[in-house]
Amino acid sequence: MGRFFSEAVERALKYIYYDLRAQRGQEGFRLLEQAVQDGDADACCLLARCLYGPEYTWPGHNFPVDEQAGDELMRRSVLEGSAIGTLLSLRCGVMNRQLAQAMPLSLQEAFDTVLDKAEHGEPLCQMIIGNSYYWGDFPEIQGKTREDFDSDDAVQSYLRENYAKCEDWLWRSLRSGISTGGVNLANFYREGKAGLISPRPEKAIEVYRYGAERGYPSYFFYYANELYDQGKKGEAFEFYRRAAEAGEPRAFFWAGYSYELGEGVPKDNTQATQYYQQALSAPIQEKVNPANRMGMCYYDGRGVERDYAKAFQLLKWAEDHGGPAMLYYLGACYANGQGTRQDYAKAFTYLDKVNWDCPHAFYLLGKMYCNGLGVPMDIAKGVEYLQKAGDYVEVKEELRHYKKTLFGKWVRR
Structure with a gap:
């Protein structure tokens, strides 16, 4: 037996929570699977958390x-008497x-065991313990109801006192080596508790800085986000x-970006695309941004x-999965038949939404209007777009095909 479990x-x-840089999480997962087979109730609870997704463990x-x-x-785990499983069952629904009627431990007994x-x-x-206070599980654990208090002020005082206890316990867990302990600690500082405890967002940054100083991979990422928002791009x-070097998958995109x-480093497209590729292969759901950036790089x-084939595939995938449509690039792919079948009507649905200074989009729109490609022919409107497109070779060549009549009407030469 170990000291606690x-x-x-x-x-x-150790592998799943305390020593992330070793990247031995899969080994820890297999240890839990074997322990579950051996009848370990605590292992059942911990393996369940692994299976619940990356918000419960490091992605x-x-x-x-x-x-x-x-x-x-x-x-x-609850039915077999795991104290941690009994408390954590409140969090996972x-x-x-x-289950409450069948479980061998009461919530208070489980709490006391975990507290020890x-x-x-x-x-x-x-x-x-910290999360039991942070999430407000304590009234249910203690069996408290409104009838146990003389007034609303007494209820407020009870809630305020107990919510505040999360701070010390979550700090203890973070300092003891479990990086996930700081996630709700930072949330507590950032959000407070409505009507009870005021937010202290500056303290959240302290949590991220502390975790980064301790070398926790996720806190390198959290602290980087804070520095980025402050305009400290180099730091x-x-x-x-x-x-990224420590294996934090959410950092790959931002390093590439x-x-x-x-931003904060000399431009290097090769390095950028290498990080984008890592982001696309990473065990994270947020892939639309690296897909869009990588698609543009391929284009x-x-x-x-x-x-062009890879470019269109990535750009369209990102749009289909809820990402922002890269209007010029998708429009250009359809207009030119690059990576997909040429379709001027579809190209127009993208290019017509371009509302910034985009000379290449204006050129394509000008060419389409002048030639009636995907839109009704309108040479005057087409020339207007071409004139907005700038002074480069393709634009000049296209404009040579049109002239203004004595009466001010644009026509084909």
Whole structure:
């Protein structure tokens, strides 16, 4: 046996929560699977959290997601007497009247067991206690109802006092080595508790800075975001880079974006596209931005060999999955038949929405109006767009085909 849990569970906790830079999460996952087979109730609870998705564990672990299997494991952990499972079941939504009646531990008994381990230094238990206060589970755990208080002021005082306890416990968990303990701590500072505790957003930045100083990969990323928002692009890039090197998948896009735009680092399209490729392969859901940027790079041949087929595939995928449509690029692909079948009508649906100074889009619109491609022919409107497009070869060549009559009407020569 380990100090607080079984030896297998304690090793799994180290790999999944306490030593992220080692990137041994998959090994920890397998340890939990074996411990579950061996009848370890705590392992059931922890494996369930792994299966619930990246908001419950570090996304860099790339665990499979299976919420139904997670719920079954969580219920099993409760029924087999896991104290941590009993408390965590309140957070994942499996605790219901039937489970509450069947579970061997009361919520208060489970809380007291976890609290004892937390007071003796177990980081996960410190986080669970902190979250019990942060999420407001304490009235249910303590069996408190409105009838237990003499006045609304007494209720407010009780809530304020107990919500505030999350701060100390979440700090303890973060300082003890569990980086996820700081996530709700930062949220607590940033949001406060409505009508009870005022926000202190400056303290959230302290949490991110502390985690970054401790070398937690996710906190390199969080702190980089804060620095970026403050306009400190050079410092932000350094932390994005460190986060990416430590395997933080959410940092790949921002490191690439910094290289592409030259924000805080000299422009380097090759480096940018390498990071975008990593972002597209990473175990994260937010892929529309790297898909769009990578699609544009393939279209322009920036950092990679020009490939219109790959460009269109990525750009259209991003749009189809809720990303912002890259209007000029998608319009150009359809107008020129680059990477897809030529379709001037579809091209127009994109290009007509361009509302910024985009000479290449204006050129295509001018050519389409002048020649009636996908739109009714309107030479005057086409020439207007061509004149807005600027002074480059293709524009000059197209304009040579038109002239203004004595009466001021644009016609084809």
